[in-house]
Amino acid sequence: MIKGKEKLIVAIDTNEFDKAKELIDKLEDSVDIFKVGLEQYVSTRGKTVDYLKEKGKKIFLDLKFHDIPNTMESAVRAAVRDNVWLMTIHVSDMEGMRRCALAAKEEAAKLNIEKPLIVGVTVLTSLSNQDLADIGCNLNTEELAIKRAKLAKESGIDGVVCSAQEVHKIVEACGNDFITVCPGIRPASSEVGDQKRVVTPADAIKRGAHYLVVGRPITQAQNPNESATSIVAEIENA
Numbered sequence: 001m002i003k004g005k006e007k008l009i010v011a012i013d014t015n016e017f018d019k020a021k022e023l024i025d026k027l028e029d030s031v032d033i034f035k036v037g038l039e040q041y042v043s044t045r046g047k048t049v050d051y052l053k054e055k056g057k058k059i060f061l062d063l064k065f066h067d068i069p070n071t072m073e074s075a076v077r078a079a080v081r082d083n084v085w086l087m088t089i090h091v092s093d094m095e096g097m098r099r100c101a102l103a104a105k106e107e108a109a110k111l112n113i114e115k116p117l118i119v120g121v122t123v124l125t126s127l128s129n130q131d132l133a134d135i136g137c138n139l140n141t142e143e144l145a146i147k148r149a150k151l152a153k154e155s156g157i158d159g160v161v162c163s164a165q166e167v168h169k170i171v172e173a174c175g176n177d178f179i180t181v182c183p184g185i186r187p188a189s190s191e192v193g194d195q196k197r198v199v200t201p202a203d204a205i206k207r208g209a210h211y212l213v214v215g216r217p218i219t220q221a222q223n224p225n226e227s228a229t230s231i232v233a234e235i236e237n238a
């Protein structure tokens with residue numbers, strides 16, 4: 001049986017260090033992997049990353065780099081020095097992604113630390129087919145996510161962020177060794193909010209997702225620990 005705790009990543013999207021700390025402490029026993037995203041990182045200048053290190057937790061640094069190749073490479077080198085477990089870039093041009101993959105390897109070897117995994121965001125889970133059409137893209141969300149996942153794989157990065165709605169097709173196209181990280185996870189009773197391509201924890205696992213990212217259904221719950229524990233159980237039962 002898979003261990004639910006090894007699959008669940010909790011997104012601590014708050015703009016205060018004290019709130020993040022309180023959440024991490026509350027979830028100490030039920031959660032091993034935490035995601036520090038833009039809101040939290042920019043608000044606290046990375047302080048939460050240090051706190052998670054102190055607590056011995058795995059860190060997913062979600063800053064979604066997207067820029068010219070030289071800037072992406074330098075940002076990846078700096079993030080490697082933070083000794084995180086996983087980090088995000090956007091799936092972009094081949095040169096940019098290749099340089100990120102290589103930079104992570106070189107920098108980790110130089111520091112003699114384990115190389116962080118780099119995953120590329122394919123199509124944000126808050127986007128619909130209409131949103132893509134509005135920005136001039138003539139592929140639907142699934143077609144674009146698969147296309148970008150194949151490019152990401154070719155570039156040498158470790159995996160992608162995608163909706164669990166298309167994860168099975170990505171696993172089929174890129175193989176099961178290529179990591180899939182799926183946000184937009186909503187237990188049946190949760191509010192969808194700004195997410196558009198949502199899937200329940202059980203369905204995401206059945207479709208082949210390697211990791212599930214859950215934010216508000218846990219962090220805004222009356223009892224975050226209970227909510228995390230129930231999602232872990234749902235993952236294991238799936």
Ligand SMILES: O=C(O)c1cc(=O)[nH]c(=O)n1[C@@H]1O[C@H](COP(=O)(O)O)[C@@H](O)[C@H]1O
Binds near residue numbers: 011183195
């Ligand atoms: O890269 C991400 O983590 C990400 C990609 C994506 O396509 N969709 C997405 O929601 N996320 C992140 O996953 C988390 C989802 O949070 P909730 O919608 O509150 O569960 C947020 O921190 C988002 O920034």
